[in-house]
Amino acid sequence: MPETQVLRIAMNGITGRMGYRQHLLRSILPIRDQGGITLADGRKITVQPILVGRNEEKIRELARIHKIEHWTTDLDEVINDPTVDIVFDASMTSLRSQTLTKAINAGKHIFTEKPTAETLEEAIELARIAKAKGITAGVVHDKLYLPGLVKLRRLVDEGFFGRILSLRGEFGYWVFEGDIQAAQRPSWNYRLADGGSMTTDMYCHWNYVLEGIIGKVKSVTSKTATHIPARWDEQNNEYAATADDAAYGIFELETPAGDPVVAQINSSWAVRVYRDELVEFQIDGTHGSAVAGLNKCVAQQRANTPKPVWNPDLPVTESFRDQWLEVPANDELDNGFKRQWEEFLEDVAYGREHRFGLLSAARGVQLAELGLQSAAERRTIDIPEVVL
Known part of the structure; x- marks a missing residue:
């Protein structure tokens, strides 16, 4: 049997339009339901989403509808959870830099919507700390x-x-x-x-x-x-x-x-x-x-x-x-968001940089x-x- 790796993904801001429709409904859930993805070396990757949001009622209902076991309203707790591999962020732009900084400092791989920060200085700093931590960072280039x-x-x-x-x-x-x-x-x-x-x-x-x-x-x-x-x-x-x-x-x-x-x-x-x-x-x-x-x-x-x-x-x-x-x-x-998610997950599994990373995002902020x-x-x- 090929080795199977389960990647636990904390999905923040998932009740928003993009977070729900493109990233959960059309990307992560199809990847989960198809049994994950198979790498070139024969390994398999499966995903386990954790829904994160401020509205407990909405989060609980989404988890029930889509048969997702884990959800929370405590972003800091899930960022510091050692069993979580990836933090995804689709929340408000004004909160993103702070969220990504916490996740990177906690050693999590990150996948995020744009812009990554409100200023170029913040966006470059994110790229610096991600490089220093050696994590895989991906930015949505859908x-x-x-x-x-x-x-x-x-x-x-x-x-x-x-x-x-x-x-x-x-x-x-x-x-x-x-x-x-x-x-x-x-x-x-x-x-x-x-x-x-x-x-x-x-x-x-x-x-x-x-x-x-x-x-x-x-x-x-x-x-x-x-x-x-x-x-x-x-x-x-x-x-x-x-x-x-x-x-x-x-x-x-x-x-x-x-x-x-x-x-x-x-x-x-x-x-x-x-x-x-x-x-x-x-x-x-x-x-x-x-x-x-x-x-x-x-x-x-x-x-x-x-x-x-x-x-x-x-x-x-x-x-x-x-x-x-x-x-x-x-x-x-296939769906563009799903295709990039699959590419990013492969990069996480191989421990390599994603081709659309935080420096690319910084140029967008600039x-x-x-x-x-x-x-x-x-x-x-x-x-x-x-x-x-």
Whole structure:
């Protein structure tokens, strides 16, 4: 019989939308129910989740529904439990650095949502203590595991684009104010004092997406806005929205070959969707272009590119969307969050670094900080190297 290792995972903030839906329901429970994962050396890993949260009633009910034996409202106790191997955090941004610091100092491996901290200094310190402790640290880079971006990255690796010129991204949707229809996102997202901010939330994503698809981010020019000044919270109380709910960014990138690339990404909770998916990225290059969403990716080669002629006096008779071809997956791509969890668990079992660690997360925090600074000072800011 192959050796089986049980990894006990304390899952903090699991009653939140992302923690519950993506990490528990679509990642850890499927890994548990499939009997774990088998490593290349024949060993098996199984998982045992421990639900952690402040609301005892909610935690107990989730444990009952999903047949989870262990749950607690005492985060410190579970962090210091010697039988716990991994601490996962999906709680509020303002609490994350403190939680991760405690977990690392207790010798736990950590897997965490972003941003890892509210400041670059805190994010770098987390990376330093994790390295000193020798633990495996993973940061959720879910979008790089999405089928659409997996296909987009494959096109880059195959040289499909030739010399890459630009990337354009559109992200967001309308988040209801909460007065007549309930908001789809928690109210703290729109209060600066509680860690809310579109820039803080999404620029850490855009940093790893840009790094993972094209190359390093060299500079940022950003404009932020609070388009909806008043919202209603979970108790239907009106409050002032003090955090930016939209961020419009221009990023200068550099490919591994040294080619300059211009990226533009619009992010907004105050926009209505007229595109195929909630997020889409278009890369244009000298030999071809591609548009990728969460799942779908379409491409157009140089040889198949039509020659449109500008004529505002006549209606358009051609369907531009029909001129693109869908890129096949050519593989079975499971849920992106689950795939990264499995990769992280393998790294824990082998005692090695996870490829998306705390230093990568620190660069995301840095981009968010400099994005906010750029917006406040109305200027382009160069991005220095992040080092331990």
